[in-house]
Amino acid sequence: MQARLVYVVCIALWLMLSALAALSIASRSLLGAEQQFNNQMQQLTEQLKQRLLTNETVLDSYATFSALDHRSETRQKHPFVLQLLRRYPQISALAHIERIPAVQLADFKQKLQHEYGKGYRLRGFSSDATPPAGQDEYFPLMFAEPQSQTNLQLIGRDAWQQPQLRDALQESLNSGRTTLSRQLTLPQGETGYALLRDIDTQQSPRMLDLQPKHFAMLFIRADSLLPADLSLPTGMELSIRHRDDPPQPPDGHALRLGSAGSSQLEQLLFPRLEATQMLGGGNQPLRLTLRWQQGWAQIGLFEWSVWLLLSLLLAAGLALASYSFVRSSNLRRQRESQLFHLANHDRLTGLANRNLFYDRLQHAISRVDRNGKRLALLFLDLDRFKPVNDTFGHVVGDRILQLIAARIQDVVRDEDTVARIGGDEFVILMEDVESNREADKVTTRLKQSIQLPYQVEQHRVLVGVSIGTAYYPEDGLLIDELLAVADRKMYGNKQSLSRESETIE
Known part of the structure; x- marks a missing residue:
């Protein structure tokens, strides 16, 4: 939208500058035409006086x-x-x-x-x-x-x-x-x-x-x-009549040469020059009238060429300036977006980080307070992940974390927020939760998805996950309270899994 506005402003500016350039060039041409008109009038006056x-x-x-x-x-x-x-x-x-x-x-x-x-x-x-x-x-x-x-x-x-x-x-x-x-x-x-x-x-x-x-x-x-070889420019009209004759003598034809032949637009845009000169004194009282309706013809090919060149240069300059401005503005917005993304997202997985998660959780709590609904906070901690880094290296471990993040996003809804707040710790914010069953179903699908094997290069890796769930407002009204309850339930789930594992052994 901003780029479109810039282009519209540049086009309007180009039209205005082109119009000003045309006005300047036309004024110069019309000044020359006025000088030509005065010279023509002076020359005709001298010739008529001589005759x-x-x-x-x-x-x-x-x-x-x-x-x-x-x-x-x-x-x-x-x-x-x-x-x-x-x-x-x-x-x-x-x-x-x-x-x-x-x-x-x-x-x-x-x-x-x-x-x-x-x-x-x-x-x-x-x-x-x-x-x-x-x-x-x-x-x-x-x-x-x-x-x-x-x-x-x-x-x-x-x-x-x-x-x-x-x-x-x-x-x-x-x-x-x-x-x-x-x-x-x-x-x-x-x-x-x-x-x-x-x-x-x-x-x-x-x-x-x-x-x-x-x-x-x-x-x-x-x-x-009049001279036999008299040639009047386009739009110029000459008339000669006796001082006492009406403009159209009844017993003859008014002596007129040339024709205005101008359009309504030319009459609106261009000036009309007119001069009258009395000749012959008292003996031969003739009135010479010269009129010239200025028009497009008074602007020559050279002036049109200059204006066209100036207009093209203005268009090129404004186009380059607008393109540079829009490109610079886009690059600035991209840098700002990248900086915002880096400041609010985890670099490894692309998920929201702790800062962005806290901000969204705060806004979600504000909405819940207005509409009276509930929200659920799921705290995820990976099991048996530390041996992965120790055995296969951090490169494989990082790749496992990226795959886990992708599986989590496949399970949750689009409106839910997934964040990585620690090395192998993830949190999920679920809004508009009607009952605990919704969160329990998501928890079950998450465990099933995350515990599936991961194939990274030639390595086949298995990890587990422990999930604790806290509800707002039952389990706390503050963010830290909700995280503490979810963390505590997650550890309870992890200890429960450990006892079950020992019993099986």
Whole structure:
């Protein structure tokens, strides 16, 4: 039982130490992952800032060119514009918007049909219906590069009818700076943004015409904001959205890369890293959010190998320690048992010695006092044993004593105590004796068994035995009294046998 407890404690200790080692190694790995997360966030922030700055620079160049080129309001292609489109593939289209007061709609229609044909007129942005009357101003697209079939269909469409473009135009009119629209669906069907600013082609002395009349606009694909070779670790998720956009824009798809893909157990055991960075300042207010649910993947093969090695070393060390402790404990108990046996048993016969016999007799007397039963004490003394030692030697005599002890144990009950208290003297303690007949029957069987011949080597030996019996509590209440009565009766039996032997002679 003690050994089992030691092994259970060692297993529990091994599990605890292995868990602590795993926690330490995992913490080290997670610290490295956190550093990687911060580096990833910093790198993405720098790349996005650079791309936003590039987009704004392209728009400024296009707006400056449009302000200087007198052909800015015609549909003629220009090598500079085509060069911009080829060099910056993230730009879906370059467009020119003109602010048209309601009173000038007739002139605008003639101008538009002169440039593009009779089929062109002022239309809604997403349908061919005429914009609703009552507006003071309209903001139609005058042309868009590249001059594809899709972009030609944008000519004459009122940007004010598109909610995202309307908000961007309104902010540009109010602030006079470059403005990024909320996320929208581009004419080509892609998800993106519109970046626009005013073109100062002329200044009117009238106060009402201080607001810009022309606007340059870029359509930017949302997926172009990120590096093409961007690869996110397992469990990392990236999202980019306009500051005013909800997490899931209704008119487009949120720009998301990666997937959490973590289990409930990973969410319970591992931390979740999240960082948000505002980009582009007031001109291009984009919100970059990076999330990383840590998991098993962040603990590499090297860390698992180290933990496994430590766990095996701990298991081996604890197993060796527990085995040594249990073995030492067993050896100690064995030595204690051997010492107890030597102190309480006869070395020659293995029977109880005088000390153990006295102790058992005392306990038996205590039990008799409680339950009211009797016990018998049989005192045995061998006859004709001294000549055996003198004639055959002590080796033969010792062997005879061992055989006698074995015969006595075969006769008595298992619960009876047999002891050797002298050279050729034995005592037997019989508990729960109902009557004297029980002890008399045992006495008779003992004499019959002990007096049978003994064959030791080539010697055939005969010995006799004299037995005296004392009963508790009739013959005494003390151990010494009982032994004295049994000894006295044994001598009486021995003298009786001697007289019978003389009479026969």
